[in-house]
Amino acid sequence: MTELFAVEDLKVQFSxxxxxxxxxxxxxxxxxxxxxxxxxxxSGSGKTVLWRSAMGLLRGRKVTRTGSARLExxxxxxxxxxEVRQYWGTHIAMVFQDxxxxxxPVRRIGSQFVEALIKRKGMHKDEAMARTIELLRLVRMAEPxxxxxxxxxxxxxxxxxxxxxxxxxxxxxKVLLADEPTTALDVTVQAQVLELLSDLREKLxxxxxxxxxxxxxxxxxxxxxxxxxxxxxxxxxxxxxxFANTKMPYTEALLKSIPRIDATSADxxxxxxxxxxxxxxxxxxxxxAPRCKYATDKCRHEHPELxxxxxxxxxxxxxxxxxxx
Amino acid sequence: MTDVxxxxxxxxxxxxxxxxxxxxxxxxxxxGRVRAVSDVSxxxxxxxxxxxxxxxxxxxxxxxKAILRLIPSVSGRVMLNGTDLTxxxxxxxxxxxPNMQMIFQDSIxxxxxxxxxxELVEQPLKVWGRGTDEERRAKVDELLRSVNLDPEVVGDRxxxxxxxxxxxxxxxxxxxSIEPQVLVCDEPVSSLDVSIQAQILNIIxxxxxxxxxxxxxxxxxxxxxRAISDRVYVMYMGxxxxxxxxQRLTSTPxxxxxHALVSAxxxxxxxxxxxxxxxxxxxxxxxxxxxxxxxxxRCPAATEKCAAEEPQLREVAPDxxxxxxxxxx
Numbered sequence: 001m002t003e004l005f006a007v008e009d010l011k012v013q014f015s016x017x018x019x020x021x022x023x024x025x026x027x028x029x030x031x032x033x034x035x036x037x038x039x040x041x042x043s044g045s046g047k048t049v050l051w052r053s054a055m056g057l058l059r060g061r062k063v064t065r066t067g068s069a070r071l072e073x074x075x076x077x078x079x080x081x082x083e084v085r086q087y088w089g090t091h092i093a094m095v096f097q098d099x100x101x102x103x104x105p106v107r108r109i110g111s112q113f114v115e116a117l118i119k120r121k122g123m124h125k126d127e128a129m130a131r132t133i134e135l136l137r138l139v140r141m142a143e144p145x146x147x148x149x150x151x152x153x154x155x156x157x158x159x160x161x162x163x164x165x166x167x168x169x170x171x172x173x174k175v176l177l178a179d180e181p182t183t184a185l186d187v188t189v190q191a192q193v194l195e196l197l198s199d200l201r202e203k204l205x206x207x208x209x210x211x212x213x214x215x216x217x218x219x220x221x222x223x224x225x226x227x228x229x230x231x232x233x234x235x236x237x238x239x240x241x242x243f244a245n246t247k248m249p250y251t252e253a254l255l256k257s258i259p260r261i262d263a264t265s266a267d268x269x270x271x272x273x274x275x276x277x278x279x280x281x282x283x284x285x286x287x288x289a290p291r292c293k294y295a296t297d298k299c300r301h302e303h304p305e306l307x308x309x310x311x312x313x314x315x316x317x318x319x320x321x322x323x324x325x
Numbered sequence: 326m327t328d329v330x331x332x333x334x335x336x337x338x339x340x341x342x343x344x345x346x347x348x349x350x351x352x353x354x355x356x357g358r359v360r361a362v363s364d365v366s367x368x369x370x371x372x373x374x375x376x377x378x379x380x381x382x383x384x385x386x387x388x389x390k391a392i393l394r395l396i397p398s399v400s401g402r403v404m405l406n407g408t409d410l411t412x413x414x415x416x417x418x419x420x421x422x423p424n425m426q427m428i429f430q431d432s433i434x435x436x437x438x439x440x441x442x443x444e445l446v447e448q449p450l451k452v453w454g455r456g457t458d459e460e461r462r463a464k465v466d467e468l469l470r471s472v473n474l475d476p477e478v479v480g481d482r483x484x485x486x487x488x489x490x491x492x493x494x495x496x497x498x499x500x501x502s503i504e505p506q507v508l509v510c511d512e513p514v515s516s517l518d519v520s521i522q523a524q525i526l527n528i529i530x531x532x533x534x535x536x537x538x539x540x541x542x543x544x545x546x547x548x549x550x551r552a553i554s555d556r557v558y559v560m561y562m563g564x565x566x567x568x569x570x571x572q573r574l575t576s577t578p579x580x581x582x583x584h585a586l587v588s589a590x591x592x593x594x595x596x597x598x599x600x601x602x603x604x605x606x607x608x609x610x611x612x613x614x615x616x617x618x619x620x621x622x623r624c625p626a627a628t629e630k631c632a633a634e635e636p637q638l639r640e641v642a643p644d645x646x647x648x649x650x651x652x653x654x
Contacts, residue, residue, distance in 0.1 A: 042518050043488070142606070156607055157381065186380045186545045188604045191589040213518045216591035239595045257523040259552040261575050261590040262597070269523040269552060 003070075004207050005054075005092065005175050006030035010067035012046070012053045012231075021279045023049040025231035026067065031175060031207045036198070038218030038239070039211045040254070041228035044276055047211050050228070051177050055092060056084035072174075089120050093173035097180035099160035103152040109163055110148025113170060120171045135166040138203075139196060158189035162196065169200060176201070179211045194221050215251075216258050219243065227251050230276050230287040233306060237313040247313065247320035250288045286317070294319055332366045333638050334568045334646035341368040341404075342539050343392070343425075343507055348401035350384070350391045359611050361387040363563040364401075369507065374533065374540040376554035376571070378547055378586065382608060384563040385543045389509050392541070393425055394418060405507070423453060426500040430512035432492035436484040442469070442495055443480040449503045468498040471535065472528055490521035494528060501536060508532075509541045514549060526553055548590045551575055559583045562608055562619040565638060569645040579647040579654045581624045618650065626651045 012024040024046040031037050041047040052058040054069035056076055069076045071091055076084055096102040104112055110132055117128035136144035139162040152160055168176055182190035198221050201208045210218055218225055226236040235248035246252050256270040274291040277283045289299040298318055306316045350362035361384045369375045377385045390396045392403055394410050403410040405424060413421055429435040436445055446465045466476040472494040484492055493513060514522040530553060533540055544550050550557055551571040559567040567580040578584040585604040609615060609622055617635050621627035636648045
């Protein structure tokens with residue numbers, strides 16, 4: 001399988017009044033063609049910064065990006081804003097968490113689509129409108145002919161998110177990045193949207209990245225999962241392997257904190273006490289050590305490297321779970 | 326007749342601390358009045374956690390607000406300790422308010438950004454003139470500690486310096502400062518990360534034990550509700566469609582809508598397999614609800630009877646009540 005989109009040792013720092021804030025501390029990841037990758041982490045783990053900076057959405061005087069982000073072998077980080085813009089929509093597209101603020105509230109749905117199609121695809125107005133209706137039908141919207149005349153505020157959250165998805169796939173991107181695509185939605189609508197994304201991926205042969213804080217969401221919809229903590233990858237494996245053979249204590253703790261509807265008893269949920277390390281302060285040792293119930297002195301003083309178990313299961317821990325020692 | 330039927334699931338009057346009978350709430354709109362809560366009856370026994378689940382727009386938050394008398398109701402009764410709150414006005418209503426307090430979904434914006442944490446938690450005590458300065462200070466410290474916040478560290482800071490989970494803990498301390506009997510939680514964890522959700526849910530559980538609270542818990546997430554409640558009401562378009570224990574609801578849901586809600590919850594285990602979304606589309610417009618059963622337009626088992634006749638809540642199994650002509654059990 002070919003690597004479509006890859007970041008290598010990507011570091012992102014923000015200049016703040018308190019000093020340099022390490023949002024992403026050297027992440028190496030790749031997405032293969034047609035694959036669905038899940039990126040899981042708590043707020044502040046760097047999951048959103050990772051993709052936004054790699055795509056060139058996050059840049060400026062106060063942002064330092066080092067490392068590399070390549071799309072089909074082409075380096076993105078060194079491109080000017082104008083150059084990187086060429087890739088948005090056609091190669092890589094994004095679905096945001098909050099569909100209300102991502103859509104223009106004072107323009108009709110149709111005109112927001114048509115603008116993109118005319119600019120990117122050089123279509124005629126009529127042609128673009130026909131394509132818009134086709135796209136809206138593809139995301140299973142009822143009566144797309146009427147919908148194009150409406151404003152975003154007239155739609156429900158689930159409908160707006162489907163409009164966002166239709167817009168993201170309008171120029172047939174090769175990679176679709178979905179950043180918390182269902183967090184603002186009800187569970188029933190969430191199930192619909194996730195299924196829609198999976199179906200579209202199969203139909204259009206896109207690669208997809210789902211960024212979320214909820215391991216439950218990615219369990220049934222991804223091929224591989226990377227777990228992020230404090231700006232680093234702490235575990236990465238194929239989805240079945242990650243769940244069946246969890247190696248990182250942090251991943252285990254995350255899994256245990258999810259309330260399960262298929263729970264057999266009403267046991268109390270386990271809580272991960274404490275908070276992630278301050279991204280401004282210098283931290284020694286394993287970043288998860290202060291919250292880890294298995295931590296030893298070694299964990300508190302040495303920083304573990306990401307290691308491979310030989311079968312493509314990566315973890316960052318001196319004492320991986322499931323190993324007797 | 327209808328009255329009797331729609332309250333079949335209520336317990337005896339003497340046992341309950343809060344009892345809502347046939348509550349109706351309407352909002353004015355351009356096209357006439359929208360019935361957001363339609364003939365809902367609900368009761369809470371002291372020390373119990375009762376949850377209300379449903380999709381957005383089903384009227385669950387409106388119900389919570391109407392119970393607290395934050396918005397007016399058209400008809401029905403809200404009995405707290407035997408007193409009908411809907412009959413109270415002015416000072417009498419104000420004096421009844423400390424018995425019921427609320428925490429909201431968006432904890433950061435529900436706290437005054439100009440006040441310090443200590444002032445926020447102390448404010449209700451001051452309003453009600455409880456205790457001396459020292460007593461209040463000791464009480465605030467105790468409350469903050471009970472929600473796992475260190476009063477020395479957080480006391481003089483302002484809400485903007487805290488995360489959503491921390492603000493929710495401050496809200497809980499504030500709501501409990503005047504020792505209410507009933508705590509209403511409106512989606513208290515839905516805007517939080519899963520790892521923080523568990524923290525807040527455990528704190529709510531601990532507070533319930535410590536202060537002997539009864540809780541009304543509003544949520545759209547059945548998995549969350551299952552973890553903390555004793556009894557669950559499922560609402561659809563302003564009506565209660567099923568009432569049961571969380572275990573029974575999730576293992577053998579009787580209403581087709583409950584079944585759809587249960588199937589929609591993601592399971593953090595890839596071997597369980599990908600579940601198909603059972604429910605297509607979204608609820609119809611509340612301006613013109615379908616005739617008969619309101620769920621029939623999305624229901625896989627709908628028949629002509631469902632369009633003609635509105636189902637009432639009835640007991641299909643011990644402690645399981647459902648409003649459906651063709652229940653799944």
